[in-house]
Amino acid sequence: QLQLVESGGGLVQPGGSLRLSCAASGFTKSYYVIGWFRQAPGKEREGVSCISSSDGTTYYANSVKGRFTISRDNAKNTVYLQMNSLKPEDTAVYYCAADRPNSVQAMCVVGPLSDFGSWGQGTQVTVSS
Numbered sequence: 607q608l609q610l611v612e613s614g615g616g617l618v619q620p621g622g623s624l625r626l627s628c629a630a631s632g633f634t635k636s637y638y639v640i641g642w643f644r645q646a647p648g649k650e651r652e653g654v655s656c657i658s659s660s661d662g663t664t665y666y667a668n669s670v671k672g673r674f675t676i677s678r679d680n681a682k683n684t685v686y687l688q689m690n691s692l693k694p695e696d697t698a699v700y701y702c703a704a705d706r707p708n709s710v711q712a713m714c715v716v717g718p719l720s721d722f723g724s725w726g727q728g729t730q731v732t733v734s735s
Contacts, residue, residue: 607632608630608631608632608633608704608722608724609630609631609632609724610628610629610630610640610702610703610704610724610725610726611628611629611726611727612626612627612628612700612701612702612726612727612728612729613626613627613629613729614626614627614729615700615729615730615731616730616731616732617732617733617734618692618731618732618733619733619734619735620692620693620694620733620734620735621691621692622692622733623688623689623690623691623692624689624692624731625686625687625688625689626642626686626687626689626700626702626729626731627684627685627686628640628642628684628685628686628687628702628726629682629683629684630683630684630685630704631683633683633704635706635722636659636660637658637659637660637706638658638659638704638705638706638722639656639657639658639659639704639705639706639707639710639713640656640657640659640678640685640702640703640704641653641654641655641656641657641665641702641703641704641705641713641714641717642654642655642656642676642685642687642700642701642702643700643701643702643703643714643717644696644698644699644700644701644731645698645699645701646695646697646698646699649698651717652667652669652698653665653667653713653714653715653716653717654666654667654669654670654674654687654700654714655667655670655674655676655687655714656676656710656711656713656714657676657677657678657685657710658710659678659680662678663710664676664710665710665711665713665714667714669695670689670696673689673690673691673692674687674688674689674690675687675688675690676688685702687700689731692731692733693733694733694734695733696731696733697731697732697733697734698731699728699729699730699731700728700729700730700731701725701726701727701728701729702725702726703717703718703723703724703725703726704718704722704723704724705717705718705719705720705722705723705724706720706722707719707720
């Protein structure tokens with residue numbers, strides 16, 4: 607069974623940095639996409655960044671381009687989200703998710719849709735002075 611566990615959230619001042627980790631287990635397919643999503647209170651879920659397991663293709667939401675970097679370590683089955691120049695509007699619960707979508711962008715725009723799709727439990731990121 608597919609399992610995703612996030613870590614690395616916390617409280618950081620504006621302009622600071624955090625690195626989130628998503629440890630995956632139970633994968634039996636060679637191709638999948640892992641994405642980071644976030645949801646703030648009263649707001650819709652937003653796809654932040656996604657990455658392909660096969661060729662490393664990435665996608666970023668406009669709101670985080672130039673500030674966040676997604677990367678993967680296939681040997682450790684772990685995906686990272688390096689978040690720099692954090693802003694108060696980045697405050698949210700961050701979730702990682704996995705699926706086997708038609709494209710990396712599709713994963714980030716609509717989220718997991720297939721029976722393969724899975725979500726982690728989420729980690730809180732708070733950007734505040």
